Amino acid sequence: MTNEVATSPQQARAAGMQALGLTPDDGPIVLVHLAAMTRADALVLGRALVLYDHIAGELHILLAQVIDEPDSTEVEENLMFWGIHVMAGARDETAFPGLMRLLSLPDERVERLLGDATTITLPKIIAGTFNGDHEALMALIERPEVDVFLRWSAMSALAFLTFDGRIEPAAAEDFLRGFYERRLFDEYGTIGAAWAAACGLLGLDSMAPLVKAAYEEGLIDASVSDYDEWTRILADAHDRPTDVARFRDEAAGYFEDLYVELEWVAEPTPADDLPDSFDDEPAWLPPIETVRNPLRHVGRNDPCPCGSGKKYKKCCLT
Numbered sequence: 001m002t003n004e005v006a007t008s009p010q011q012a013r014a015a016g017m018q019a020l021g022l023t024p025d026d027g028p029i030v031l032v033h034l035a036a037m038t039r040a041d042a043l044v045l046g047r048a049l050v051l052y053d054h055i056a057g058e059l060h061i062l063l064a065q066v067i068d069e070p071d072s073t074e075v076e077e078n079l080m081f082w083g084i085h086v087m088a089g090a091r092d093e094t095a096f097p098g099l100m101r102l103l104s105l106p107d108e109r110v111e112r113l114l115g116d117a118t119t120i121t122l123p124k125i126i127a128g129t130f131n132g133d134h135e136a137l138m139a140l141i142e143r144p145e146v147d148v149f150l151r152w153s154a155m156s157a158l159a160f161l162t163f164d165g166r167i168e169p170a171a172a173e174d175f176l177r178g179f180y181e182r183r184l185f186d187e188y189g190t191i192g193a194a195w196a197a198a199c200g201l202l203g204l205d206s207m208a209p210l211v212k213a214a215y216e217e218g219l220i221d222a223s224v225s226d227y228d229e230w231t232r233i234l235a236d237a238h239d240r241p242t243d244v245a246r247f248r249d250e251a252a253g254y255f256e257d258l259y260v261e262l263e264w265v266a267e268p269t270p271a272d273d274l275p276d277s278f279d280d281e282p283a284w285l286p287p288i289e290t291v292r293n294p295l296r297h298v299g300r301n302d303p304c305p306c307g308s309g310k311k312y313k314k315c316c317l318t
Contacts, residue, residue, distance in 0.1 A: 009091060016050030027054035035079035040262035052090040059083040063098040066113060080113055088128025089258040096131040103140055107147045119149050121261060123252040126157035134167045138175050148186045152194040159198035160252035173204055180210045189221035196220050200233030201246060
């Protein structure tokens with residue numbers, strides 16, 4: 001019998017840095033690579049995750065900046081798109097208050113910063129940064145002025161976090177019951193479908209009469225899920241109470257492979273065009289002389305410093 005020693009996320013990242021031959025000095029160039037990405041790059045995302053402790057400060061500064069300054073640049077917005085996913089992939093709970101503020105911005109601003117992530121990866125962004133403040137998450141879901149699909153993603157995250165034991169089941173049930181009693185549904189029944197799914201996924205038999213009533217009142221979009229389908233979701237929760245795969249249809253959970261989960265990004269998101277240079281020093285970057293060309297001593301045909309075995313021109317230079 002062996003004694004296994006638990007490894008902290010910081011220890012795991014330090015081990016990853018050592019394996020990849022990275023140092024804290026590589027953090028600035030990783031930020032530049034993230035800011036310039038137009039589609040998911042496994043190498044860049046992997047480096048960002050193992051170097052997270054050395055880029056987190058800049059990402060937090062940027063998060064506050066894009067929230068407070070609506071005229072942020074396309075480069076900053078593009079970095080924020082990738083950065084918020086990296087924050088969630090690193091399970092950075094200190095990012096949660098900022099995320100809640102970001103999601104409370106006007107719809108068009110959230111759309112510009114997150115694009116299609118609001119319906120594809122947002123449940124996992126919320127779960128990955130969640131710090132235990134379920135009241136903040138519930139308050140976001142309740143707000144009728146928030147985009148309904150954003151509320152849907154938040155509702156899915158709430159259900160998963162309850163399943164995962166990070167939100168008390170009683171608190172979640174009270175919220176879901178109050179949601180019906182206060183009629184916090186939208187006119188098209190869209191958020192109603194998310195509400196019903198949450199009740200079913202959590203196996204809440206006590207909510208069955210309210211869910212049935214909500215269907216009968218037209219508060220739930222039956223084209224998304226009718227009552228018979230909902231009863232199957234409820235039964236499945238009882239049959240497989242510990243199976244996280246039940247949350248797959250709601251895109252809820254934690255990021256396991258950030259690259260795989262971001263492969264859908266085929267175009268620059270949310271920016272359409274990125275500049276070819278970084279002449280203006282953004283607030284989130286360290287001194288520009290550090291960032292501009294940290295690999296200036298490496299020739300195009302030299303082995304890449306990242307240790308991939310490829311030539312520099314075929315690897316990190318591209």
